[in-house]
Amino acid sequence: MAELIPFAVPTGSDKTLLVWDLNSGPTAEALHRSLSTALSCFGLLHSVRVLPNASVARPGFYAVVKFYSARAARRAQQACDGRPLAQSAPVKVHLGNRHKAVRHQTLPLNSSRCQELANYYFGFNGWSKRIIKLQELSDVEGREDAALATPAQAGKKSLKFLCAVEVVLPAYECRSPGSAVVEGPLDELEEGLFSGRWHCL
Numbered sequence: 047m048a049e050l051i052p053f054a055v056p057t058g059s060d061k062t063l064l065v066w067d068l069n070s071g072p073t074a075e076a077l078h079r080s081l082s083t084a085l086s087c088f089g090l091l092h093s094v095r096v097l098p099n100a101s102v103a104r105p106g107f108y109a110v111v112k113f114y115s116a117r118a119a120r121r122a123q124q125a126c127d128g129r130p131l132a133q134s135a136p137v138k139v140h141l142g143n144r145h146k147a148v149r150h151q152t153l154p155l156n157s158s159r160c161q162e163l164a165n166y167y168f169g170f171n172g173w174s175k176r177i178i179k180l181q182e183l184s185d186v187e188g189r190e191d192a193a194l195a196t197p198a199q200a201g202k203k204s205l206k207f208l209c210a211v212e213v214v215l216p217a218y219e220c221r222s223p224g225s226a227v228v229e230g231p232l233d234e235l236e237e238g239l240f241s242g243r244w245h246c247l
Contacts, residue, residue: 049117051167053160055153056092059142060116063109063123065131066138068096070105080132081109088125089118090166092159114163164213172217178210183227204231 056062063085068077074096082094092112099106113119119141127139155163164173183206206229213222 049115051114051163052152053155053163055155056112056114057152058116061113061119062142063111063113063119064140064142065109065111065126066140067135068107068109068137069133069135070107072133074098074107077107077109077132081111084131085111085113085122085126088122089113089115090163168215168217173213173215175211175213178212178223179208180210181208182206183208204229 065081072080077096078094081096082091085091085094090113092114093110094112095110096107097109099108111119111122113122123139123141126137128136131137131139206227208225208227210223210225213224214220215222
């Protein structure tokens with residue numbers, strides 16, 4: 047059966063692994079590298095967080111690992127639970143607890159994460175995107191918003207853009223359009239422009 051993997055930050059407990067009984071000998075950074083290497087062979091990882099045990103527990107670490115794919119997380123759990131993973135002693139690996147999982151708002155992935163996910167599943171040359179339209183909306187809506195703005199808001203200027211794109215999967219002869227509206231304070235956009243933080247799509 048096919049699995050739907052959205053271009054969103056994974057939040058489901060079925061995509062989250064909890065790893066216990068990590069030794070206190072290696073540093074958190076070393077454990078992070080080892081876990082990332084060992085678990086990434088099961089699927090693309092969104093994040094690996096290595097944290098110290100609570101003060102009431104024995105010294106050591108535990109980790110929270112998020113996969114994009116629930117199927118990959120399940121395979122990793124079954125293969126790694128009770129086996130040495132990033133250390134000589136066995137570790138406990140369990141899927142996130144469904145009953146205690148907190149519902150989070152679904153957040154979209156940023157551009158670089160979207161490209162990473164698309165490259166993983168479609169191949170580096172297996173997809174492409176093109177900008178259909180990029181239009182500034184600030185001037186169009188600026189006059190209407192200025193009339194409704196409070197005195198505190200009146201001094202703050204922002205830019206708003208509409209971007210329409212098309213993603214193409216040549217091997218599947220598939221095209222998918224999409225659009226988004228982005229708005230940000232002008233001073234932050236200018237700061238990002240000069241510091242090199244903003245990148246073209």
